[in-house]
Amino acid sequence: xxxxxxxxxxxxxxxxxxxxxxxxxxxxxxxxxxxxxxxxxxxxxxxxxxxxxxxxxxxxxxxxxxxxxxxxxxxxxxxxxxxxxxxxxxxxxxxxxxxxxxxxxxxxxxxxxxxxxxxxxxxxxxxxxxxxxxxxxxxxxxxxxxxxxxxxxxxxxxxxxxxxxxxxxxxxxxxxxxxxxxxxxxxxxxxxxxxxxxxxxxxxxxxxxxxxxxxxxxxxxxxxxxxxxxxxxxxxxxxxxxxxxxxxxxxxxxxxxxxxxxxxxxxxxxxxxx
Numbered sequence: 001x002x003x004x005x006x007x008x009x010x011x012x013x014x015x016x017x018x019x020x021x022x023x024x025x026x027x028x029x030x031x032x033x034x035x036x037x038x039x040x041x042x043x044x045x046x047x048x049x050x051x052x053x054x055x056x057x058x059x060x061x062x063x064x065x066x067x068x069x070x071x072x073x074x075x076x077x078x079x080x081x082x083x084x085x086x087x088x089x090x091x092x093x094x095x096x097x098x099x100x101x102x103x104x105x106x107x108x109x110x111x112x113x114x115x116x117x118x119x120x121x122x123x124x125x126x127x128x129x130x131x132x133x134x135x136x137x138x139x140x141x142x143x144x145x146x147x148x149x150x151x152x153x154x155x156x157x158x159x160x161x162x163x164x165x166x167x168x169x170x171x172x173x174x175x176x177x178x179x180x181x182x183x184x185x186x187x188x189x190x191x192x193x194x195x196x197x198x199x200x201x202x203x204x205x206x207x208x209x210x211x212x213x214x215x216x217x218x219x220x221x222x223x224x225x226x227x228x229x230x231x232x233x234x235x236x237x238x239x240x241x242x243x244x245x246x247x248x249x250x251x252x253x254x255x256x257x258x259x260x261x262x263x264x265x266x267x268x269x270x271x272x273x274x
Contacts, residue, residue: 009041014232016041018144019092021137023075023129024102026053029152029197029220031060033099036224037231038066042097045088047071075102075129076121085136095140097231100130100151106166119166126170127177134181138190146233147190151178153241155196175241182239191238193230197223198245218245 009016020037024030026048034044038061046054046061046068054070061068069091073080088095106122107114130151141147156164157171175194182192198218223244229235230242 013039013041014228015097018042018096018231019045019088019094020097020099020231021045021047021088021095021133022099022101023047023133024152025057026050027057029223030099030101031057032220032224033101033227034068035060035064035066036221036228037097038068039064040228042231043067043069043092045069045071047073047075047084048102049074075125078124078128078132081129081132082136084133085140088137088140094143095137096144096147098133098137098141098147098149099227100133100149102129103152103170104167106170108163108167110163111165114166122166122170123173126167127173130174131177134177138185141190142188145189146235147188148231148235149178149181149190149192150227150230151192151194153178153194153196155243179239186238191235193237193239194241195223195226195230196241196243198243 015037018041020034020042022030022034022037022044025034025044025046030046030048031053034046034057037044044061044066046057048054048057049072051070051072054072058068058070071084073084075081102125104122104125107118134149137149141149151174153175154167154171156168157175160168178192178194185192197220226242226244230237
């Protein structure tokens, strides 16, 4: 997955000096990745809707000796998102790592009963906002010596089940979009991949599976190391889906979001409620 073509960073701080933007960084997987990146030496730009949640993640980053920039923003506001790239350029001059983690579950209901406003918000946050991030961050990632982009997907995109239409459709679109972009940047220094995180102990997972035992759910911090691996300068993988963990089958009433990368390599099953 990696090759040693860059000067070696300290073993305990492999992301030393790199600039990382993480969406959905106020809790759950986004907060765990932010903390791990800070431990690895990156300066993290934290984007989420709630100021209180961002401040809690900032406290975690500071506790491990890291630094952060807080960006309170609702990803559904696409026009405002367009200004983010310029702001990052003016302050940092580049972007090394983009983590598109933010996502909405939407309503678990029949397709014919999906309310247009709820459907549109899921598509906006899970798909359109990530396209805007690609559009605005690609020039910044090209200014990096090794731009890396990582997006969070779900097995729901590939194992279709009833009642999960909005979430499953949005994740399928996200996968198609990221793989398309990966083909377009193949000859650049940017590499773009997806992570299927598995069954994590998060608020979204609790909403999707309210009766599931927490012992079956992995703490988000346990898979944060994969995000470090996918951000390393020596990474060669591009346009792949990496499944973070082996986990039990999800309950029969919902999707069990396992998956494989697009070359057919099995990185382990998982479920994607992050």
